[in-house]
Amino acid sequence: MSTVDKQRESLELLQGTLEVLILRSLQAASNHAYGISQFLEHQSEYEFLVDNGSLYPALQRLLQRRWITSQWKKSPNGRRAKYYRLTPLGRTQLVAAKSKWLRFVDAMSRILAPEG
Numbered sequence: 478m479s480t481v482d483k484q485r486e487s488l489e490l491l492q493g494t495l496e497v498l499i500l501r502s503l504q505a506a507s508n509h510a511y512g513i514s515q516f517l518e519h520q521s522e523y524e525f526l527v528d529n530g531s532l533y534p535a536l537q538r539l540l541q542r543r544w545i546t547s548q549w550k551k552s553p554n555g556r557r558a559k560y561y562r563l564t565p566l567g568r569t570q571l572v573a574a575k576s577k578w579l580r581f582v583d584a585m586s587r588i589l590a591p592e593g
């Protein structure tokens with residue numbers, strides 16, 4: 478399957494989901510936008526392909542809500558990059574959002590389960 482076909486077939490994110498996934502990606506350590514994108518693609522086994530047109534606006538929304546903060550640093554390849562990290566408020570939001578999503582997934586599974 479070509480890359481273009483794979484992108485067409487990959488799962489679309491529900492609106493608002495990307496913010497939760499970004500928070501999760503920053504749970505262990507700070508990261509730059511490209512690293513966040515790579516984390517999400519890898520962890521989803523390449524089902525979620527996050528483009529910059531979605532990622533950067535989501536990062537801006539999270540900064541405005543004060544769920545993340547940013548700082549310019551040098552990346553491993555020596556370039557200057559903006560690194561994002563969770564704030565205490567962001568950690569609290571992640572816990573609440575994770576609980577909500579797990580309930581959502583459980584409810585969807587019950588509805589979509591074969592009748593028997």
